[in-house]
Amino acid sequence: MDPALKPGGEGLRTRLFQIIFESDTPLAKGFDIALIIAILASVLIVMLDSVEHLNAAYGSLFYWLEWGFTLAFTLELLLRVYCLERPHQYLKSFYGVVDLLAILPTWLLLVVPGTQSLVMIRLLRVLRIFRVLRLMQFVGEGRLLVEALKNSWHQILLFLFGVLMMVTLFSSLMYVIESNDAGFTSIPTSIYWGIVTLTTVGYGDIVPETPLGQVISTLVMLLGYSIIAIPTGVFSAEVIRSIRADRYSDEACPGCGHDRHEKRARYCLRCGTWLDEETPDPNAEKEEDDDNAPSTDPA
Numbered sequence: 001m002d003p004a005l006k007p008g009g010e011g012l013r014t015r016l017f018q019i020i021f022e023s024d025t026p027l028a029k030g031f032d033i034a035l036i037i038a039i040l041a042s043v044l045i046v047m048l049d050s051v052e053h054l055n056a057a058y059g060s061l062f063y064w065l066e067w068g069f070t071l072a073f074t075l076e077l078l079l080r081v082y083c084l085e086r087p088h089q090y091l092k093s094f095y096g097v098v099d100l101l102a103i104l105p106t107w108l109l110l111v112v113p114g115t116q117s118l119v120m121i122r123l124l125r126v127l128r129i130f131r132v133l134r135l136m137q138f139v140g141e142g143r144l145l146v147e148a149l150k151n152s153w154h155q156i157l158l159f160l161f162g163v164l165m166m167v168t169l170f171s172s173l174m175y176v177i178e179s180n181d182a183g184f185t186s187i188p189t190s191i192y193w194g195i196v197t198l199t200t201v202g203y204g205d206i207v208p209e210t211p212l213g214q215v216i217s218t219l220v221m222l223l224g225y226s227i228i229a230i231p232t233g234v235f236s237a238e239v240i241r242s243i244r245a246d247r248y249s250d251e252a253c254p255g256c257g258h259d260r261h262e263k264r265a266r267y268c269l270r271c272g273t274w275l276d277e278e279t280p281d282p283n284a285e286k287e288e289d290d291d292n293a294p295s296t297d298p299a
Contacts, residue, residue: 008085016083020076035076042069070106077103094146148238155234163227167194170220174213182209198224 007017019028048054049062077099081087090096171190178184183206184193193206197220208214253268267274274280 005090006085007083008087013083016079020080020083038069038072042066042073045069066106070103073099073103074107144239144242147242148235151242152234152238156231159230159234163198166223167191167198170194170216174208174216177210177213177216178208182207182213184208194220197221198227200224 005021007014018025019031022028023032045062045065049059049066055062080090080099084090091100168187168191171194172187174193175184175187175190184190189206196203196206197217200221202221208217253271253273256268256271256273274283
C-alpha cells in the first residue's frame with residue numbers, strides 16, 4: 001500500500017480503507033482474494049469472447065458476465081475513492097489509471113453510435129485486458145520490478161539510442177552495397193532490415209545478395225546476440241540492488257560501524273551492540289537489575 005494514502009475520516013470510511021487498502025485482517029484478506037478471483041475471471045471472459053465459435057455460442061452469457069464484472073469493479077473503484085482523504089492522488093497513480101482502464105471500455109460501448117463502429121468496439125473490448133495489471137498490487141515482487149525499471153531506464157534508453165545509431169550505420173551501408181532488387185529500396189527500409197537482423201528474427205523478406213552484404217549481415221546477427229545481454233544485465237543489477245535496499249538497512253552500528261544489517265536486526269552481527277539508539281537495550285537493563293539485586297548468599 002502507498003503510505004501517502006490515508007482514510008478520509010473516522011467510522012465507515014476508515015473501516016472501508018482497512019478492508020480495501022490493507023491486508024492484515026481476515027476481512028481484508030478475504031476481499032483481496034475475492035478481487036483476485038474476479039480479475040482473473042474477467043480476463044478469462046475477455047479471452048474466451050475473442051474466440052469466434054465460443055462468441056457465437058455463448059456471446060450473450062459473456063455479455064452479461066462482462067457487465068456484472070464491470071458493475072462490481074465500478075462499485076469497488078467508487079468505494080476506494082469514497083474512503084480516501086485525497087482520492088485524486090490515487091486516481092493519478094498507476095493503479096488508479098489501471099482501475100479506470102478496466103471499466104471505461106465497457107461503459108464507452110453505451111455511447112458508441114451505430115454498427116459502423118464495430119472496429120472501435122472491438123478495440124474498446126480488447127482494452128479490458130488491462131484488468132490483469134491490477135494483479136501487480138497484490139504481488140510484493142511487482143513493486144521491486146517497477147522500482148528497478150524506474151532506476152535503470154536512463155541506462156537502457158542510452159543503450160537503445162546507441163543501438164539505433166549502429167543499426168542506422170549498418171543499414172546505410174547495406175543500402176549503398178545492395179541493389180533495389182534485393183529489397184533495399186531506401187534507407188528506412190534498410191533500417192527495418194537492420195532491426196529484424198539485429199534481433200535475430202529474420203523474416204526473410206529482405207535478403208542481401210552480394211558477398212560483402214552477407215558478411216555485414218553475419219556481423220549484425222552476431223552483434224545482436226551480445227546486445228541482448230546488456231539491457232538484461234542492467235535491469236538484473238537494479239533488481240538485485242532493489243532487493244538489497246528492501247532487505248538491508250544503511251544504519252551503522254554505534255559500536256563497530258558495520259552498516260549492512262537486516263532491517264529486522266536488533267543487535268550487530270559483528271560486535272553484538274544494540275542497534276536502536278532511540279530505545280534502551282532491554283537485555284542491558286535486565287543485566288543491570290541483576291547486578292543491583294541484593295545478595296542472598298549466607299555470611
